[in-house]
Amino acid sequence: MSISIRSITKTFGAYKALDKVSLEVPEGSLTALLGPSGSGKTTLLRIVAGLEFADEGSGAIHFHGEDVTQVHAGQRGVGFVFQHYALFKHMTVADNIAFGLSVLPRKQRPPSAEIRSRVTELLSLVHLEGLEKRRPDQLSGGQRQRVALARALAIRPKVLLLDEPFGALDAKVRKDLRRWLRRFHDEINLTTLFVTHDQEEALELADQVVVMANSKIEQVGDPQQVYDHPATPFVIRFLGNVNSVRDPRDPESPLYVRPHDMNILFAAEADPATDRVARVHHLFSAGPIARLSLRLEDGQFVDAEISRQQLDELALGVGDPVAVRFQGASRFE
Amino acid sequence: MSHRPVTTESFGVKLLLIGATVLVLVLFLLLPLCAVFAEALRKGADVFFASLRDPVAASAIKLTLLTAGIAVPLNALFGISAAWLVTKFRFPGRTFLVALIDLPFAVSPVVAGLVWMLIFGSKGWFPPSEMAEFFAPLAKVVQSIAHTPGFGWLAGLGDWLERPKIVFDLPGIIIATVFVTFPFVARELIPLMETQGTDEEEAAITLGAKGWKVFLRVTLPNIKWGLLYGVLLCNARAMGEFGAVSVVSGHIRGKTNTLPLHVEVLYNEYQYSAAFACASLLALLALVTLALKDLIERFSGHAGSRGH
Numbered sequence: 001m002s003i004s005i006r007s008i009t010k011t012f013g014a015y016k017a018l019d020k021v022s023l024e025v026p027e028g029s030l031t032a033l034l035g036p037s038g039s040g041k042t043t044l045l046r047i048v049a050g051l052e053f054a055d056e057g058s059g060a061i062h063f064h065g066e067d068v069t070q071v072h073a074g075q076r077g078v079g080f081v082f083q084h085y086a087l088f089k090h091m092t093v094a095d096n097i098a099f100g101l102s103v104l105p106r107k108q109r110p111p112s113a114e115i116r117s118r119v120t121e122l123l124s125l126v127h128l129e130g131l132e133k134r135r136p137d138q139l140s141g142g143q144r145q146r147v148a149l150a151r152a153l154a155i156r157p158k159v160l161l162l163d164e165p166f167g168a169l170d171a172k173v174r175k176d177l178r179r180w181l182r183r184f185h186d187e188i189n190l191t192t193l194f195v196t197h198d199q200e201e202a203l204e205l206a207d208q209v210v211v212m213a214n215s216k217i218e219q220v221g222d223p224q225q226v227y228d229h230p231a232t233p234f235v236i237r238f239l240g241n242v243n244s245v246r247d248p249r250d251p252e253s254p255l256y257v258r259p260h261d262m263n264i265l266f267a268a269e270a271d272p273a274t275d276r277v278a279r280v281h282h283l284f285s286a287g288p289i290a291r292l293s294l295r296l297e298d299g300q301f302v303d304a305e306i307s308r309q310q311l312d313e314l315a316l317g318v319g320d321p322v323a324v325r326f327q328g329a330s331r332f333e
Numbered sequence: 334m335s336h337r338p339v340t341t342e343s344f345g346v347k348l349l350l351i352g353a354t355v356l357v358l359v360l361f362l363l364l365p366l367c368a369v370f371a372e373a374l375r376k377g378a379d380v381f382f383a384s385l386r387d388p389v390a391a392s393a394i395k396l397t398l399l400t401a402g403i404a405v406p407l408n409a410l411f412g413i414s415a416a417w418l419v420t421k422f423r424f425p426g427r428t429f430l431v432a433l434i435d436l437p438f439a440v441s442p443v444v445a446g447l448v449w450m451l452i453f454g455s456k457g458w459f460p461p462s463e464m465a466e467f468f469a470p471l472a473k474v475v476q477s478i479a480h481t482p483g484f485g486w487l488a489g490l491g492d493w494l495e496r497p498k499i500v501f502d503l504p505g506i507i508i509a510t511v512f513v514t515f516p517f518v519a520r521e522l523i524p525l526m527e528t529q530g531t532d533e534e535e536a537a538i539t540l541g542a543k544g545w546k547v548f549l550r551v552t553l554p555n556i557k558w559g560l561l562y563g564v565l566l567c568n569a570r571a572m573g574e575f576g577a578v579s580v581v582s583g584h585i586r587g588k589t590n591t592l593p594l595h596v597e598v599l600y601n602e603y604q605y606s607a608a609f610a611c612a613s614l615l616a617l618l619a620l621v622t623l624a625l626k627d628l629i630e631r632f633s634g635h636a637g638s639r640g641h
Binding site: 049050051073074075078079080082084086087088089090091099100103104148151152154155 | 532533535536537538539540541542543546550551554555
């Protein structure tokens, strides 16, 4: 079920959390709302869920063409996974997952045998077989997250919403779950919208990345697009590392170059037309990539990334002169 | 010199602190408690039980139980509602409301009782004469229903509606008790619900649960130990309240004397053993309350995390 967000504005007192935000989320896609804290991404997610409502008359939310702007959260058919999972502390895993089904009105509620089999089915879907009787405080972070996911899926939601799904987990678990979530999404193909401040996560997971800042959308595109063809300085700075180099010919508009787009050559091979001369200020070579901190002649510092092989070929040490060629710099109006 | 953790005291200081604390506890808490039981049983067990079976004492005990039986559930309800309102919603005047909840603690119990006299007394805002006028039509209806077979028990209510009395009667005692014990449940639940936040309730809502169900299946189980604890304290205070009830009750022997009031009456009449016998009931209530409190803390596993 596709999600259509049209011109949503949300104000909290004097603070504008969302400013006429519009977005199309295609059916079956995995879309990331990416941005720093305060960008409005979580507010947008909550408005899609129905946990918050946009300002009066400010816009609309449609699920597959149906206007759900005024529909109560319980009636929208959204599955919401909270950042800290919000599992019901006093219920078992099975009761947690069955909750959505158990609160259905009597006429719509399936018989308890059917509920139980659905719970078992969902537990194996999230690879947590056999944990029915456990309580949330007996589970690891990753397990809790998957229970929260199973619980949201139990009601057969039209869309799945995840608020910083990996925020509360440590790095290794995060990476594993990221991979798991991607494969899981490919299996169930449910329209999914998730919020994250981790750009690596968004680029790795999503079909569509929505970069947000200051209550507005900066750019929408697939990971390749937003990384290689950033639309604004914010996007290029937020996604991955970037150097902002002052261009003497045009001091107002800096050049944005990614560290791995810096070609490092022998100082003797410098082409004065295109290349800058620099000295190696700092060298970090543990790992597959060597990171150089270079000092340009005009005093600016830039970071460059080259392979270990290139480093060996250049035989660089601190203080050595090099030529720097920018490969694919971006400039914004 | 032996190495001890930096944050502990030397043996001498430990001895002094512990010794002083034990001394204070014994003098001010243990000794009086023992004295109550000792005096109560001084003339023997027969006199002890006779004092309790005395009809006036028995009616005092009944009144105390009735008052607590009405005031405590009411305050549990008010406390839950207030805590729910204050912790799940943000609205103008919220901080003021929270401060207001603590008002009965700040006010002297005598003043708490006097306030109701000023409102419902014969020279107050709603004197009995005006209230009789107000309830007259309802009284007629209730009395006529009471005349039909099977509804005779409504006669009591009908009588009260014909001659409504707040002060110097049961309603006044109950109102004063509810006022004075109101904060206990609310104060216990507010920080608890504040810490728990609204995530679980929001999750329940997205899963399709409606208001009532959210409260019963998600909120209530999470607050049950705090609620029990608040109710326990509320009950202890409701049964033991003296000042406010003393002002409002009129001390009508056998009718509007609760147990604490009756203890005072007996003591003023030099019936020391009887006074202490009744007092020992209240002391027993205190001990039972403490024991239950300890049990609750153990079950909830929150012994250290409460701010008491």
